[in-house]
Amino acid sequence: MNNLVLAAIEKYNMISTGDRVVVALSGGADSVSLLDALCSLKEKYNLTIYAAHLNHNLRGEEAERDENFCKILCKNYEVELFIKSIDIHTLANEQKISEELCGRNERYKFFDELSVRLNAKIATAHSASDNAETLIYNIARGSSVRGLSAIPPKRGRIIRPLIEVSRAQIEEYCKQKGLAFVTDSTNLTDDYTRNRIRHSVMGTLRDINPQLEQSVSQLSESAREVTDYLNKQAQAALDKCKTQFGFSCKMLLQLDTAVLKHSLVLLCERTAKLTPEHRHIELMIKILNNGGAVNLSSKFIAVSKQGIFRIISVNDNEEFKPVSVSENFSINYNGKIYSITKQNSNKENKNSVSIDSIDKGAVFRTRKEGDKFTYPQRKVTKPLRKVLNEMKIPSEQRDNLLVLAIYNTILWCENIGVSEDGKNDSDKELNIKIESEV
Amino acid sequence: MNNLVLAAIEKYNMISTGDRVVVALSGGADSVSLLDALCSLKEKYNLTIYAAHLNHNLRGEEAERDENFCKILCKNYEVELFIKSIDIHTLANEQKISEELCGRNERYKFFDELSVRLNAKIATAHSASDNAETLIYNIARGSSVRGLSAIPPKRGRIIRPLIEVSRAQIEEYCKQKGLAFVTDSTNLTDDYTRNRIRHSVMGTLRDINPQLEQSVSQLSESAREVTDYLNKQAQAALDKCKTQFGFSCKMLLQLDTAVLKHSLVLLCERTAKLTPEHRHIELMIKILNNGGAVNLSSKFIAVSKQGIFRIISVNDNEEFKPVSVSENFSINYNGKIYSITKQNSNKENKNSVSIDSIDKGAVFRTRKEGDKFTYPQRKVTKPLRKVLNEMKIPSEQRDNLLVLAIYNTILWCENIGVSEDGKNDSDKELNIKIESEV
Numbered sequence: 001m002n003n004l005v006l007a008a009i010e011k012y013n014m015i016s017t018g019d020r021v022v023v024a025l026s027g028g029a030d031s032v033s034l035l036d037a038l039c040s041l042k043e044k045y046n047l048t049i050y051a052a053h054l055n056h057n058l059r060g061e062e063a064e065r066d067e068n069f070c071k072i073l074c075k076n077y078e079v080e081l082f083i084k085s086i087d088i089h090t091l092a093n094e095q096k097i098s099e100e101l102c103g104r105n106e107r108y109k110f111f112d113e114l115s116v117r118l119n120a121k122i123a124t125a126h127s128a129s130d131n132a133e134t135l136i137y138n139i140a141r142g143s144s145v146r147g148l149s150a151i152p153p154k155r156g157r158i159i160r161p162l163i164e165v166s167r168a169q170i171e172e173y174c175k176q177k178g179l180a181f182v183t184d185s186t187n188l189t190d191d192y193t194r195n196r197i198r199h200s201v202m203g204t205l206r207d208i209n210p211q212l213e214q215s216v217s218q219l220s221e222s223a224r225e226v227t228d229y230l231n232k233q234a235q236a237a238l239d240k241c242k243t244q245f246g247f248s249c250k251m252l253l254q255l256d257t258a259v260l261k262h263s264l265v266l267l268c269e270r271t272a273k274l275t276p277e278h279r280h281i282e283l284m285i286k287i288l289n290n291g292g293a294v295n296l297s298s299k300f301i302a303v304s305k306q307g308i309f310r311i312i313s314v315n316d317n318e319e320f321k322p323v324s325v326s327e328n329f330s331i332n333y334n335g336k337i338y339s340i341t342k343q344n345s346n347k348e349n350k351n352s353v354s355i356d357s358i359d360k361g362a363v364f365r366t367r368k369e370g371d372k373f374t375y376p377q378r379k380v381t382k383p384l385r386k387v388l389n390e391m392k393i394p395s396e397q398r399d400n401l402l403v404l405a406i407y408n409t410i411l412w413c414e415n416i417g418v419s420e421d422g423k424n425d426s427d428k429e430l431n432i433k434i435e436s437e438v
Numbered sequence: 439m440n441n442l443v444l445a446a447i448e449k450y451n452m453i454s455t456g457d458r459v460v461v462a463l464s465g466g467a468d469s470v471s472l473l474d475a476l477c478s479l480k481e482k483y484n485l486t487i488y489a490a491h492l493n494h495n496l497r498g499e500e501a502e503r504d505e506n507f508c509k510i511l512c513k514n515y516e517v518e519l520f521i522k523s524i525d526i527h528t529l530a531n532e533q534k535i536s537e538e539l540c541g542r543n544e545r546y547k548f549f550d551e552l553s554v555r556l557n558a559k560i561a562t563a564h565s566a567s568d569n570a571e572t573l574i575y576n577i578a579r580g581s582s583v584r585g586l587s588a589i590p591p592k593r594g595r596i597i598r599p600l601i602e603v604s605r606a607q608i609e610e611y612c613k614q615k616g617l618a619f620v621t622d623s624t625n626l627t628d629d630y631t632r633n634r635i636r637h638s639v640m641g642t643l644r645d646i647n648p649q650l651e652q653s654v655s656q657l658s659e660s661a662r663e664v665t666d667y668l669n670k671q672a673q674a675a676l677d678k679c680k681t682q683f684g685f686s687c688k689m690l691l692q693l694d695t696a697v698l699k700h701s702l703v704l705l706c707e708r709t710a711k712l713t714p715e716h717r718h719i720e721l722m723i724k725i726l727n728n729g730g731a732v733n734l735s736s737k738f739i740a741v742s743k744q745g746i747f748r749i750i751s752v753n754d755n756e757e758f759k760p761v762s763v764s765e766n767f768s769i770n771y772n773g774k775i776y777s778i779t780k781q782n783s784n785k786e787n788k789n790s791v792s793i794d795s796i797d798k799g800a801v802f803r804t805r806k807e808g809d810k811f812t813y814p815q816r817k818v819t820k821p822l823r824k825v826l827n828e829m830k831i832p833s834e835q836r837d838n839l840l841v842l843a844i845y846n847t848i849l850w851c852e853n854i855g856v857s858e859d860g861k862n863d864s865d866k867e868l869n870i871k872i873e874s875e876v
Contacts, residue, residue: 139573140643142653144660145583196642204634205578215580218716222582222699226664229696258667261660278656 001173004165005037014159018046020120021159024111025051025074025081027066027182030125032073033170034162036179038123039077049077052114052122054107055085058099062182069182084110115157126151126160128213129167133197135216136205140197142278144265148223150216166213234262244415245394246310249288260285271311272300284309305394312396322365325358325404327430334400336434338364343431345424350417352429353404357422362406366399373410374420384410391416404432439611442603443475452597456484458558459597462549463489463512463519465504465620468563470511471608472600474617476561477515487515490552490560492545493523496537500620507620522548553595564589564598566651567605571635573654574643578635580716582703586661588654604651672700682853683832684748687726698723709749710738722747743832750834760803763796763842765868772838774872776802781869783862788855790867791842795860800844804837811848812858822848829854842870 009015023038025031038049053070057063067083074081092102111122135150153163162170174181206212237259241251247267252260264284268276274297276284283294287304294302302311313334320333330339346352371384388398393415404412404422411422412432418424447453461476463469476487491508495501505521512519530540549560569589576585591601600608612619644650675697679689685705690698702722706714712735714722721732725742732740740749751772758771768777784790809822826836831853842850842860849860850870856862 135577136574136643137646139577139654139657140646140650142647142649143657145586145657145664148583148586193646196645201639201642204639205574207634208575208578208631209580211580212578216577219577219581219583222696225694225696225699226583226668229694230664232694256663256667256670258660258663261663 001033001165001169002037002040004169005161006041008153008164009041009159009161012153012159012163014154014161015041015045015047015121020048020050020118022050022052022082022111022114022118022120022122023079024107024122024124025053025070026125027053027069027073028125029170029174029179029181030127030162030167032179032181033173034123034125035073035077035079036173036177037161039079048120049079050114050118050120051079051081052111053081053083054103054110055083056088056099056103056106057085058088058103066182069180073180082110082114111158120157122158124158124160125162127162127167127170128164128217129198129202131163131220132213132216133194133202135220136197136201137194144278145223146227148220149227150220150223152224164214164217230258230262231266233259234266237263238266243308245397246308249304249307249309252309253288267311268296268300268302272296272313274300303394303396308394310394313400320364320366320402322363325362325364325430327358331364333402338402339433341431341433343429345427345429346431347424349429349431351412351432351434352424353412353418353422353432354424355426355428355430357404357406357411357430360406362404362411364402364404367401367403367413370408371403371405371410372408373413373416376418376420376423379420384413387413387416439471439603439607440475440478442607443599444479446591446602447479447597447599450591450597450601452592452599453479453483453485453559458486458488458556460488460490460520460549460552460556460558460560461517462545462560462562463491463508464563465491465507465511466563467608467612467617467619468565468600468605470617470619471603471611472561472563473511473515473517474611474615475599477517486558488518488520488552488556488558490520490522490549492541492548493521494526494537494541494544495523496526496541504620507618511618520552550595558595560596562596562598563600565600565605565608566602566655567636567640569601569658570651570654571632571640573658574635574639575632582716583661584665584703586658587665588658588661590662602652602655668696668700669704671697672704675701676704681746683835684746687742687745687747690747691726705749706734706738706740710734710751712738741832741834744830746832748832751838758802758804758840760801763800763802763868765796769802771840776840777871779869779871781867783865783867784869785862787867787869789850789870789872790862791850791856791860791870792862793864793866793868795842795844795849795868798844800842800849802840802842805839805841805851808846809841809843809848810846811851811854814856814858814861817858822851825851825854 015021021038023031023035025035035049035051038047041047042049051070051074053067055063055067070081070083086106088099088103088106091106092099095102114120115122131151135148138147138150151160151163153160173179202212209215237252237255238247241247252263255263261281264281265276268274268280276296280294280296284302286292287294287302288309291304293304296302296311299314300311301314302309323331325340327340327342330337342355343352367384372381373384373387374381384403393401401414403410403414409421410419412418414434453459459476461469461473463473473487473489476485479485480487489508489512491505493501493505508519508521524544526537526541526544529544530537533540552558553560573586573588576588589598589601591598611617640650647653675690675693676685679685690701693701699719702719703714706712706718714734718732718734722740724730725732725740726747729742731742734740734749737752738749739752740747761769763778765780766778768775780793781790805822810819811822811825812819813825822841831839839852841848841852847859848857850856852872
């Protein structure tokens with residue numbers, strides 16, 4: 001087994017010399033083997049190893065037994081053990097979630113705290129068998145190629161050195177090395193479906209291929225590589241298709257189908273913080289061709305209009321409260337950061353506003369009826385509504401634009417720039433910069 | 439069901455107006471539904487529909503019953519039925535293969551013959567359930583992302599209009615339309631493993647997601663799109679990395695992992711006509727970095743030497759028999775086509791040889807000890823061995839090169855060109871062109 005662990009550590013670059021690692025220790029065969037395997041690599045990598053055990057207090061005496069077992073185990077390995085005890089049953093009831101989910105949340109919270117406090121990585125004992133079960137489970141629930149990545153070998157500070165070792169190999173390792181372990185109580189709290197996959201489905205598949213876990217690990221690896229590549233290509237495609245107010249439908253439709261779909265997923269995840277369903281993707285491709293809108297959630301819609309595609313937040317009456325302008329401040333609104341800085345004058349910059357506006361009581365706000373804008377060159381004054389029309393700014397975006405105004409007089413408007421009234425006439429100015437939050 | 443069939447036909451462009459379609463008809467629920475669904479689309483697409491039934495003679499009276507059932511069915515639909523009767527049991531024994539495999543081979547042979555004779559497409563009744571079972575089966579046996587494409591909706595002249603319809607939906611369709619069918623004898627000949635996947639695994643997964651087949655169809659679709667895209671990118675990468683004698687290791691290693699692996703798969707499939715195993719791919723990447731060789735099969739090895747990667751056939755003593763040169767002939771050797779044509783003289787072409795060589799009795803052969811080559815410009819004569827050395831032609835490729843020679847005198851050598859002795863001095867010449875067979 002140690003060869004497989006070492007191979008995975010090297011392949012996925014899990015450990016560097018001098019690392020500090022916290023082993024997530026339940027006391028079950030998987031985590032005991034993990035602790036043993038990492039301790040045997042202590043010298044090779046000059047590791048400092050800790051262990052962490054969360055007592056879920058779910059099974060009375062069994063929970064006590066597990067905690068005590070971990071204490072003795074760590075003493076034998078001369079590993080510092082951190083224990084936390086939480087009444088998961090009560091907490092889950094309070095939070096109205098399942099005990100399984102609550103337990104997982106609290107475990108990862110505890111590990112994260114320790115990771116920060118000790119400046120250490122967290123090693124969890126997920127095995128190739130866990131990965132295979134997750135992959136089949138994901139397929140059953142409906143997964144894209146991306147979902148086949150299943151359990152990542154490494155994510156942030158979390159590493160999974162057993163990810164290419166099967167449960168049978170772990171059990172064999174315990175037997176060979178005479179390692180004692182307790183029955184992992186998390187197995188018992190696994191839900192009914194998981195257990196049926198573990199016992200009935202996996203058994204049948206292992207009859208077809210005794211090396212099932214290894215084969216599935218290879219599939220997961222291949223899915224991760226393909227996903228990484230598609231992410232890169234989709235990002236490049238989005239950069240290329242970007243226009244001032246969204247993305248060019250024509251250019252998006254010229255992409256290969258795999259890249260187009262992946263780009264739409266990325267866009268939804270970033271803009272609307274949601275993973276679109278298969279039917280949403282199909283519908284988005286439809287509106288790229290024919291125009292229209294798709295409801296992605298109660299808060300976001302995808303819109304295709306005049307050859308431009310964008311994902312916009314539905315205006316749910318959350319109004320922007322006017323704020324007085326001041327030097328060096330920044331505000332957050334609608335996924336964008338507006339920052340104001342004092343700078344030397346630069347007449348070319350259409351987002352530079354006279355510093356006098358502070359004294360004159362200008363405010364940042366969204367547009368309202370009666371707003372008037374004077375073109376800086378032509379010196380013609382028009383209702384802001386007409387100006388936005390002439391600039392072809394999409395109607396659903398107009399209510400989300402910020403303006404800088406004194407009463408009805410617009411000094412500056414987002415996407416349009418400074419007006420005649422806001423123009424700078426000293427050698428200092430306010431510069432308004434707008435950045436996307438993501 | 440008909441909506442799903444129509445959607446799949448349109449999505450995958452299965453049928454064009456005026457098509458002739460042969461329905462592969464076993465008499466089971468799937469193929470009876472397929473026949474019924476296609477007949478209902480007869481007018482819409484102006485179709486000519488035929489049916490084909492292979493009597494496997496495997497189950498005595500049951501086989502007769504199925505054949506008769508198909509006859510009556512086709513009479514009702516006014517569809518011409520082609521029947522072939524084969525003793526699969528005896529044939530499988532003769533060919534030493536399973537009855538299942540033999541039956542499949544003979545079915546497709548029969549369908550292919552009809553397809554050519556009638557200039558028709560072949561419609562098979564594979565369903566979304568068959569696709570889901572195949573996908574799970576492929577995962578169990580060890581599959582890359584490509585294997586998740588499972589059963590393609592369209593391949594050559596074969597179309598599968600039921601590929602997005604589940605078996606439950608097909609059964610419901612039969613019930614609603616009062617369609618009679620026989621128990622499909624191919625189900626019964628399915629092997630033990632298939633049946634366990636169909637009944638035990640699929641049942642559990644369908645408990646998790648009643649829309650299992652639809653979800654898996656979407657995964658297959660996504661895998662096909664990703665595979666198409668990777669094929670395209672890998673082909674472009676291979677074109678870019680190609681050098682005179684193979685592929686640049688350095689340039690291959692700069693590719694994204696997913697593209698690199700896919701390129702190696704393409705290369706093996708085309709050059710060695712085999713799909714490399716996961717470990718072969720890993721080893722090939724290793725030798726790209728460090729040099730070396732990988733045995734791909736008993737006939738092919740991958741070699742990385744002096745920064746060049748190539749797949750070469752192991753020289754299994756299959757000698758090239760010398761042939762006399764003549765006008766307008768072509769020969770096949772070692773995956774390449776050598777063609778000789780008479781042309782007007784072009785002194786620039788290093789593969790143009792004096793037309794006199796025909797009369798002088800020149801032959802095409804591989805090199806042998808004692809071969810001598812005279813450089814055309816320098817007029818220095820050297821052993822061919824030394825010339826190949828100077829040209830840095832990899833040693834393992836030298837025995838596969840063809841030369842044009844009179845006794846020991848080389849007139850022309852592949853990759854080097856014409857010698858002083860072969861040079862053209864009339865206004866006609868022989869032009870030797872070498873193309874890759876694939």
